[in-house]
Amino acid sequence: MAKIAIVTDSTAHLSDDYIERHQITVVPLSVNFGTESRREGIEIRADEFYQMLPGLKELPTTSQPAVGEFVQAFEKLLETHDSIIGAFLSANLSGTFSTARTAAGMVEGDITVIDSKITSFPLESMIREAVEMRDAGKSKEEIAARLQYIADNNRGYFVVDSLNHLHKGGRISGVSALLGSLLQVKPIIHVTRDGKLDLFDKVRTQRKALDRIVELFRADKEAKPGQPSRFSVVYTDRPEEAKQFQERIGNEFPDLDPQLTQLSPVIGTHVGPGMLAITYYMG
Structure with a gap:
């Protein structure tokens, strides 16, 4: 072999x-x-x-x-x-x-x-x-x-406190003019099919932002019924919030085994503190 x-x-x-x-x-x-x-x-x-x-x-x-x-x-x-x-x-x-x-x-x-x-x-x-x-x-x-x-087939949705780190690190494009106003909301970033980060949505509160990314996952999951998913809640520096979100995912999707993953320092440099994300792929 x-x-x-x-x-x-x-x-x-x-x-x-x-x-x-x-x-x-x-x-x-x-x-x-x-x-x-x-x-x-x-x-x-x-x-x-x-x-x-x-x-x-x-x-x-x-x-x-x-x-x-x-x-x-x-x-x-x-x-x-x-x-x-x-x-x-x-x-x-x-x-x-x-x-x-x-x-x-x-x-x-x-x-x-x-x-x-x-x-x-x-x-x-x-x-x-x-x-x-x-x-x-x-x-x-x-x-x-x-x-x-x-x-x-990877998917990833990130809720960040602000776009400051992503913008300063050059990891997100097309948002310079919006940066000031976006600081007052919770931006949702997604990973595009070609592996870029892009602004997907902007939501007024953290709770609504998390609701939104759960909705996005639910739609993906329902589009491919019966297929298993490898799923993780990813966080930077707030493990208790991440754990609560992981428990919510487990309760809403009992067929899943949601993991909990801390983001590495290199990537954390670019998203900043307070980030929560879901990442997964189907099949």
């Missing part, structure tokens, strides 16, 4: 235990505080980051891995594996995927890289499914096809 290596980036936010047990290679992105750069998941953890964020005078920035980091990781893995399959955060949110693809072209070997078109829980789920399929003896081609299906 061919030996397949699995690679992702740190925004998948996999636990250290899972990474070690399943031999996942994670190439980290970094959060930059002025001239100080910290690698996500290694030199800065989510809880530490969200405790720091409110007291920062200037927003941190983020940076993707250098092409050499991917080249080094790929070359090392190919010494002990027949092939590599990697899934990375949306190419429309970061240059990480493009850098990984460039590195794959510089290394002699069987390497497939996939744009997840999202990040966080759906990317984590892609890696978990890849592990399950690899361990079940599936081929790299079968795994790649499944990961591409997930990438094409």
Whole structure:
């Protein structure tokens, strides 16, 4: 049986235990505080980051891995594996995927890289499914096809306190003229089919915003009756609110097993504190 290596980036936010047990290679992105750069998941953890964020005078920035980091990781893995399959955060949110693809072209070997078109829980789920399929003896081609299906069918809706972080980080377009007025409402951001972030709706209160994204999920679920869904409530720095929302989802959709996921520091830099989201895919 061919030996397949699995690679992702740190925004998948996999636990250290899972990474070690399943031999996942994670190439980290970094959060930059002025001239100080910290690698996500290694030199800065989510809880530490969200405790720091409110007291920062200037927003941190983020940076993707250098092409050499991917080249080094790929070359090392190919010494002990027949092939590599990697899934990375949306190419429309970061240059990480493009850098990984460039590195794959510089290394002699069987390497497939996939744009997840999202990040966080759906990317984590892609890696978990890849592990399950690899361990079940599936081929790299079968795994790649499944990961591409997930990438094409991901959904994500985010309720943010304001668009400040997304706007300053350049992660959302076409809202500059609306920014001032939107600060008084709860913007709902969605992940488009090609992996971009865009303003979907603006709602007057947090409760109504959460009601709205539940309605959107319900419509998706009813459009594909009988199909299972991998679903998570994703949050930045308010775990109690997230837990309450998770319980609500579980009560309203008893056939689901809603997960609870904290957003990684790199992505948290761009959405800011107070974010709640739902992410899922059907089938």
